[in-house]
Amino acid sequence: xxxxxxxxxxxxxxxxxxxxxxxxxxxxxxxxxxxxxxxxxxxxxxxxxxxxxxxxxxxxxxxxxxxxxxxxxxxxxxxxxxxxxxxxxxxxxxxxxxxxxxxxxxxxxxxxxxxxxxxxxxxxxxxxxxxxxxxxxxxxxxxxxxxxxxxxxxxxxxxxxxxxxxxxxxxxxxxxxxxxxxxxxxxxxxxxxxxxxxxxxxxxxxxxxxxxxxxxxxxxxxxxxxxxxxxxxxxxxxxxxxxxxxxxxxxxxxxxxxxxxxxxxxxxxxxxxxxxxxxxxxxxxxxxxxxxxxxxxxxxxxxxxxxxxxxxxxxxxxxxxxxxxxxxxxxxxxxxxxxxxxxxxxxxxxxxxxxxxxxxxxxxxxxxxxxxxxxxxxxxxxxxxxxxxxxxxxxxxxxxxxxxxxxxxxxxxxxxxxxxxxxxxxxxxxxxxxxxxxxxxxxxxxxxxxxxxxxxxxxxxxxxxxxxxxxxxxxxxxxxxxxxxxxxxxxxxxxxxxxxxxxxxxxxx
Ligand code: BGC
Numbered sequence: 349x350x351x352x353x354x355x356x357x358x359x360x361x362x363x364x365x366x367x368x369x370x371x372x373x374x375x376x377x378x379x380x381x382x383x384x385x386x387x388x389x390x391x392x393x394x395x396x397x398x399x400x401x402x403x404x405x406x407x408x409x410x411x412x413x414x415x416x417x418x419x420x421x422x423x424x425x426x427x428x429x430x431x432x433x434x435x436x437x438x439x440x441x442x443x444x445x446x447x448x449x450x451x452x453x454x455x456x457x458x459x460x461x462x463x464x465x466x467x468x469x470x471x472x473x474x475x476x477x478x479x480x481x482x483x484x485x486x487x488x489x490x491x492x493x494x495x496x497x498x499x500x501x502x503x504x505x506x507x508x509x510x511x512x513x514x515x516x517x518x519x520x521x522x523x524x525x526x527x528x529x530x531x532x533x534x535x536x537x538x539x540x541x542x543x544x545x546x547x548x549x550x551x552x553x554x555x556x557x558x559x560x561x562x563x564x565x566x567x568x569x570x571x572x573x574x575x576x577x578x579x580x581x582x583x584x585x586x587x588x589x590x591x592x593x594x595x596x597x598x599x600x601x602x603x604x605x606x607x608x609x610x611x612x613x614x615x616x617x618x619x620x621x622x623x624x625x626x627x628x629x630x631x632x633x634x635x636x637x638x639x640x641x642x643x644x645x646x647x648x649x650x651x652x653x654x655x656x657x658x659x660x661x662x663x664x665x666x667x668x669x670x671x672x673x674x675x676x677x678x679x680x681x682x683x684x685x686x687x688x689x690x691x692x693x694x695x696x697x698x699x700x701x702x703x704x705x706x707x708x709x710x711x712x713x714x715x716x717x718x719x720x721x722x723x724x725x726x727x728x729x730x731x732x733x734x735x736x737x738x739x740x741x742x743x744x745x746x747x748x749x750x751x752x753x754x755x756x757x758x759x760x761x762x763x764x765x766x767x768x769x770x771x772x773x774x775x776x777x778x779x780x781x782x783x784x785x786x787x788x789x790x791x792x793x794x795x796x797x798x799x800x801x802x803x804x805x806x807x808x809x810x811x812x813x814x815x816x817x818x819x820x821x822x823x824x825x826x827x828x829x830x831x832x833x834x835x836x837x838x839x840x841x842x843x844x845x846x847x848x849x850x851x852x853x854x855x856x857x
Contacts, residue, residue: 384688385740391684392744398646399751401758405642406818409759410774412640413766417633422617428663430634433616434582434608435535436844437624439589442469444846449520449572451501451561452838454527454580455545455603456481458497459835460504463842469591476835477504490552490560498564505570520572523841526557527580527604529634535848536574544636544662545604545671575845579632580797581608583840584832588795590843592830595793597767601760601807602798602834604662605669608632609767635763636665643667644755648679655702664763668756670800674705677748684744691728692736699732711804714749721746750806757800757807761814764794768819768827775823789826797832 413429420431450461457478464473479500485493505520528547532538537558543549552560558574565572578586585598585608597609611631613622622629643664652675653659653666666672682699684690698704709727716723721742728737728745768774773792800807816824 381689387687388684388690388744391680391687392747395646395648395680395748396751399644399755401644401755401762401814403817405644406758406762406765406814408642409640409762410765410769410818412642413635413638413763414769416638416640417766417770420633421611421615421631424618426618428637428639430529430541430632430637431616431618432530432579432632432634433532433619433622434578434630434632435532436576436578436582436586436630436848437613437626437628438847439595439610439630440586440840440843440847441593442590443467444590444843446846447520448575448842448845449501449505449522450525450583450838450840450842450845451497451522452525452527452580452583452841453481453497454525454837456483456486458500459838460501461835461838461842462504462508463839465843465846471839474839475508476838486547486549488549490549490555491564493549493552494560494564495567498561498568498570501565501572502568502570505572521575521845522572523576523578523583523843523845524558524561524574525578525580525583525837525841527600527606527837529632530557530577530579532577535844536577538577542658542661544658544665548657576841576848578841578844579606579608580837581606581632582630583837583844584795584797585610585630585840586844586847587832587836587840588793588830590840592793594791594828595795595830596771596773597764598795598797599760599764600798600837601669601796601800603669603671605636605665605760605798606633607635607763607767609771611771633767636662636669638664638763643759648676648683651679652676664759668760668800670707670798671703673752673756673800674707674710675703676752677710677745678702678705680748681745690738690741690744691732691734692738694735696732696734704731707799707804710749710753713746714753714804714806716746753804753807754810757810758814761811761818764815764829765818767794768792773827774819789823791826791828793828793830795832795836796829797834797836799834802831802833 416427416429417431419427420429444465445467447462447464452459457480459476459478461476463471466472485496528544529541530538531541537556539554539556540552542553558577562574581598581600585595588598589595597607599607608630610628613624613627613629616622649667685696685699709731713724713727724742724745725737728734765774769776773789775789
């Protein structure tokens with residue numbers, strides 16, 4: 349029996365209607381998706397604008413840094429910059445002799461080292477061991493942390509060769525790099541002001557950390573003397589100065605960030621009557637806590653700060669150091685994923701996990717130069733446990749990495765120029781004056797250490813470029829940024845132990 353004409357017609361109309369409905373749904377979805385993606389694009393634009401660091405703004409940050417340095421030198425608490433005295437008034441000059449030890453505690457890794465100095469900038473032997481600090485020790489008790497460190501140091505000393513074995517225990521001199529804010533009372537002692545970088549051992553605050561270490565060494569049966577206690581920036585400055593006496597400052601840009609520089613004692617107004625043979629002293633800025641309204645801060649920075657245990661503190665560090673950059677990127681991705689489907693419709697369960705996007709992942713994604721950004725996709729899939737990362741999402745994430753990295757690098761550059769301004773090496777006529785023409789600057793060396801600078805090409809290039817942009821080619825030519833690796837502060841601490849050793853006449857600054 350054949351179908352009637354009416355039935356056929358009816359079916360055809362039905363099919364057409366169904367097709368139209370499907371098409372309408374598809375178009376509707378596409379419009380919705382487009383609208384949602386439009387929101388992401390706008391959010392990206394807003395974020396980019398919020399992170400902008402045009403040269404005018406960088407100059408304002410330069411000035412703010414120099415002004416805050418003055419304020420911090422004028423009185424304790426006069427600025428967010430602590431401008432801490434280090435009691436280092438002479439730096440190694442290459443003539444140091446003998447065997448010295450270094451201990452470097454500043455993040456979840458710590459290093460023990462032995463350096464045999466031969467005079468004439470010759471390092472005859474340098475042995476270094478790197479150990480991880482078990483996670484629980486960064487939040488336990490002072491005794492547990494220092495016992496662990498002392499025991500590791502003891503094991504290191506016991507392994508040494510015949511030459512150093514002949515040194516009686518009590519004559520072994522140790523340089524102790526302790527990379528947290530310290531109020532020093534001498535070159536070899538100082539109390540902890542606060543922990544940073546995720547460490548939180550309450551009973552260490554206000555304690556003399558050299559004493560804590562010496563007591564722990566005594567408990568383990570190791571009798572070594574802390575000859576010099578210093579911040580990692582100071583250790584790096586010491587090493588750079590050992591090779592190059594034009595060194596005036598050092599900067600660390602790693603898990604945390606900080607800088608130190610050589611200041612004239614008469615400029616340290618808060619310590620009236622301070623006298624050093626050299627007329628100078630190294631000052632630890634603790635610039636991680638620098639703050640200025642000129643810093644380009646976004647709502648994501650505010651949220652990161654609010655969620656951190658150190659609210660309203662370490663503001664600069666939270667915008668520039670490797671501990672935080674990945675988390676800024678993660679926060680932006682999370683906000684965008686709430687507005688649009690970034691991951692092909694699936695959930696991203698790990699997107700809410702703080703600090704999951706660590707720095708090496710940011711570097712790898714930013715440096716992925718493949719056409720389909722395969723590495724970016726792999727990292728996002730593994731980290732956030734997603735099944736699909738469309739190409740446009742990959743591109744977006746790379747752009748985010750770029751924006752956050754560029755802002756950080758340029759702000760650090762402004763900080764560096766701020767120090768140059770304070771010491772009169774920026775080609776301007778000082779803190780109150782504007783840019784002066786034809787001022788000749790001396791060759792000025794700044795030591796730089798930290799994974800952001802040494803292992804992240806884009807960061808390094810952005811930083812170098814910004815220093816030149818702010819200073820201009822002529823002045824920038826004389827400002828030399830010398831790169832050091834993570835072992836530098838450890839060697840530097842041994843060098844400072846040597847330089848502070850009474851028998852040696854070190855180079856006065
Ligand atoms: C600390 C500084 C240290 C810097 C780099 C900061 O968090 O406060 O003392 O120099 O990290 O390690």
